Amino acid sequence: MISFSNVTKAFGQHVVLNELDFTVAPGEKVSIIGPSGSGKTTILRILMTLESPTSGQVRVDGDELWNLRAGQKPRETAAMRRTRSRIGMVFQQFNLFPHMTALENVIEAPVHVQGKPKAEATSSAMELLEMVGLSEHARKRPGQLSGGQQQRVAIARAMALQPRVMLFDEPTSALDPELVGGVLNVIRDLAHSTDMTMLLVTHEMRFAQEISDRVVMFDHGAAIEDGPPSQIFGNPTQERTRQFLHAVLEA
Numbered sequence: 001m002i003s004f005s006n007v008t009k010a011f012g013q014h015v016v017l018n019e020l021d022f023t024v025a026p027g028e029k030v031s032i033i034g035p036s037g038s039g040k041t042t043i044l045r046i047l048m049t050l051e052s053p054t055s056g057q058v059r060v061d062g063d064e065l066w067n068l069r070a071g072q073k074p075r076e077t078a079a080m081r082r083t084r085s086r087i088g089m090v091f092q093q094f095n096l097f098p099h100m101t102a103l104e105n106v107i108e109a110p111v112h113v114q115g116k117p118k119a120e121a122t123s124s125a126m127e128l129l130e131m132v133g134l135s136e137h138a139r140k141r142p143g144q145l146s147g148g149q150q151q152r153v154a155i156a157r158a159m160a161l162q163p164r165v166m167l168f169d170e171p172t173s174a175l176d177p178e179l180v181g182g183v184l185n186v187i188r189d190l191a192h193s194t195d196m197t198m199l200l201v202t203h204e205m206r207f208a209q210e211i212s213d214r215v216v217m218f219d220h221g222a223a224i225e226d227g228p229p230s231q232i233f234g235n236p237t238q239e240r241t242r243q244f245l246h247a248v249l250e251a
């Protein structure tokens with residue numbers, strides 16, 4: 001469903017992804033872990049077409065996202081537009097429209113991007129808000145909701161175009177500790193009950209261990225270890241993975 005082949009991303013002289021090879025199969029739930037600055041968010045931003053790679057190939061569901069030509073700026077392609085409608089992304093900061101209610105945030109893309117009739121979009125959005133436990137708060141604006149509730153609205157919003165792939169970028173790291181569990185419960189339910197492909201960048205190691213089919217350890221822009229959670233958390237092959245987990249789990 002997702003493939004990075006020989007992908008390099010540099011910001012000026014700073015190489016953030018270094019000849020990365022990485023794939024995710026349809027329906028797989030994959031967590032990305034690694035130290036700050038190792039390139040984890042950049043991978044998600046490239047998939048959302050918010051960044052372009054410097055070189056290499058990125059494919060989503062068979063579509064190559066960029067047609068990179070040496071010396072030319074990357075151009076918008078039909079594959080990029082198709083991909084954006086196939087992928088939902090949940091950011092650290094909830095990314096909701098503050099002047100719209102929870103319900104209006106969820107129906108916004110189906111109505112304005114897809115041209116769905118408002119009544120139909122509203123009924124699907126209410127099902128999504130119920131799924132994330134917020135149907136009673138549908139008429140509230142983000143400022144009237146807790147951070148955890150706002151993030152659950154953001155998950156419903158990201159699901160509104162019925163994506164085949166969901167990307168989560170440290171979805172609980174901006175939350176007060178007592179609100180983290182509610183958001184993780186929603187992501188866990190999605191992981192267990194849907195056949196969506198899911199890619200999660202997280203510092204919640206125990207959660208990654210619990211929900212992932214595979215865990216990929218990043219360091220300096222490369223996937224240095226890739227395996228089932230039992231390997232990564234129980235018996236990592238790389239010393240760097242061992243050190244990282246020791247530092248994070250002892251903190």
Ligand SMILES: Nc1ncnc2c1ncn2[C@@H]1O[C@H](COP(=O)(O)OP(=O)(O)OP(=O)(O)O)[C@@H](O)[C@H]1O
Nearest residue numbers: 011014016034035036037038039040041042043201
């Ligand atoms: N637009 C940009 N311009 C310049 N440098 C950038 C840009 N975006 C990211 N970087 C740099 O690229 C590196 C990798 O960033 P990225 O956000 O992918 O790391 P990360 O592994 O997600 O880190 P964290 O866990 O702290 O979020 C960082 O050193 C960052 O400063």
